[in-house]
Amino acid sequence: MKSVKIPSITIYRLSVYARNLAYLDKKNVEVISSEHLADICGINPAQIRKDLAYFGEFGVRGVGYYVKDLLYQLQKILRQDRQWHLGLIGVGNLGAALLQHTHFLKQGYVFVAAFEKDEQKIGKRVGNIIISDIRNLEDVTKKTGMEIGVIATGRSSAQEIVDRLVDAGIKGILNFAPIQLQVPENVFIEYVDFTIKLDVLCYRISSNERERSKLNSIFPKAGSNDKKY
Incomplete structure (x- = not known):
């Protein structure tokens, strides 16, 4: 039987479902x-049923979903039933904030290493991690059992870091650097760019204001053209 490729957006929504189910639990x-x-997640009910159907049958007709059971199944699908070891590259303001964010640990994501080229930062503790020299990336990666690399460096050094992570056996990368990176087909990468999200928000705000202005010009407010006596 030919395997079905699950759309990335479906995996994203499964994570949203799991997070809300954990809250309900x-x-x-x-x-x-x-x-x-669906109302809690901001998603159409039919879409939820379609997403879950990729992985089997869930819920009871006329009853709904048993929260604890569905949460357990989604955690297994998303492999949230185990800990994942993360390594951070670049301990600037963003990187330091990530290391000290307690939510990752609650979700099963544990930072086991952090790397810097700045000699003033190497050897210092941030959160529970002692910052390592970036020159020792490959050795520390193997010793700590790193599985996912989190890149919070500048644009110029990001590709070189990715190449080294790939050579060290890393198969998953979360990239905060503002650049598209090249990786082999068997390495998976996700991008986080706050500026792009802000661009989208600004466009939507401006577009909405333009539409309102256009409507007001076509349909003036009642009484706006009334003569005053």
Whole structure:
């Protein structure tokens, strides 16, 4: 049987479902309908059912989803049922904030190493991590069992860092540097660019204001042209 390729956006939505189900589980919610779950996640109910159908049958007709059971299944699918070892490259303001963010550990993502080229930062502790010299990247990667590289360097050095991570056996990379990186087919990379998100927000705000201005010019507010006596 030919394997079905799961769209990346589906995996993204599964993570959204799992996060909200975890919240519901903490609130001792036992059962939830697809409509209610969709409302919480901001997603169409039919889309939730379609996404879950890639992985099997979930829920009970006329009842809904058992929160704890569905959460368990999604965590298995997303491999949140184990810890993942992360290594950070670039301990600037962003990198330091990532190392000290407690939410990653709660989700099963553990920073086991951090690297810098700045000699004033090497050897210092940030969070629970002692910063290593970037020249020792390959050795530390193997010793710590790093599985995912998190790049928070500048644009100019990002590709070189990626090449070294790949040579060290890393198969997953989360990139904060503002550049598209080249990796082999068996290495997976995800991009996080706050500026692009802000660009989208600014466009939507401006576009909405232009539409409102256009509507106001076509349909003036009542009384705006009334003569005053």
